Amino acid sequence: MTSIDSAGLKRMFDAIAAAIDADKDRLCQLDGVIGDADHGIAMALGFGAVRDALASLDLSAIEPTILLNTAAKSFLNAVGASSGPLYATAFMRGAAAVKGKAILEDADIIAMLRAMAQGIQDRGKAELGEKTMVDAWLPAAQAAGAAQEAGKTLLESLETALAAAERGAEATKNMIAAKGRSSRLGERSLGHMDPGAASAVTIVKAMRDSLA
Numbered sequence: 001m002t003s004i005d006s007a008g009l010k011r012m013f014d015a016i017a018a019a020i021d022a023d024k025d026r027l028c029q030l031d032g033v034i035g036d037a038d039h040g041i042a043m044a045l046g047f048g049a050v051r052d053a054l055a056s057l058d059l060s061a062i063e064p065t066i067l068l069n070t071a072a073k074s075f076l077n078a079v080g081a082s083s084g085p086l087y088a089t090a091f092m093r094g095a096a097a098v099k100g101k102a103i104l105e106d107a108d109i110i111a112m113l114r115a116m117a118q119g120i121q122d123r124g125k126a127e128l129g130e131k132t133m134v135d136a137w138l139p140a141a142q143a144a145g146a147a148q149e150a151g152k153t154l155l156e157s158l159e160t161a162l163a164a165a166e167r168g169a170e171a172t173k174n175m176i177a178a179k180g181r182s183s184r185l186g187e188r189s190l191g192h193m194d195p196g197a198a199s200a201v202t203i204v205k206a207m208r209d210s211l212a
Helices: 006-034 039-055 064-078 083-097 106-124 134-149 154-174 181-189 195-211
Strands: none
Touching (some): 006 195, 039 195, 064 083, 083 106, 106 134, 106 154, 134 154, 154 195
């Protein structure tokens, strides 16, 4: 059984910020094909702002909910593009899912992940198959939930989530974009991975590496 406190969640966000920063150029290249070529920059700005905001908190005095709500506010303030409200909603939903808990155990982490994915889907009003980050986030959350309910460890559950996210992102190559700027391309969006789905994989991988 894993026990994650606010300091552990801060380390998770630090790991995500580092992973996104390292992946920034690839994400911009993916976005350059079907978008404005700025997705990597926006994500790096957002998670960099989260990292900086969390660095000033007294982690011994706050619960994970406060940390997640701080992450939501700082990401939204830093990113005006579509990913800003989506990830802000994700973190606020995650905060609500673990409200009142000082220590997060395996089931709490998975509940947080599922709430984040649902928040992204609700805010973006996207369904599976529309070539968005939902195509990676939703399968990841569903797979993590199923694994946890089957008695798997947190590491096993997050490994399953990562594999599902990777499959989901890969599948976006065979989809026609139905949301956002890339939807203007119609069938020309075929053959290209959605950058939001690609960054979702990077985030889930960093969560696996840091939490488990």
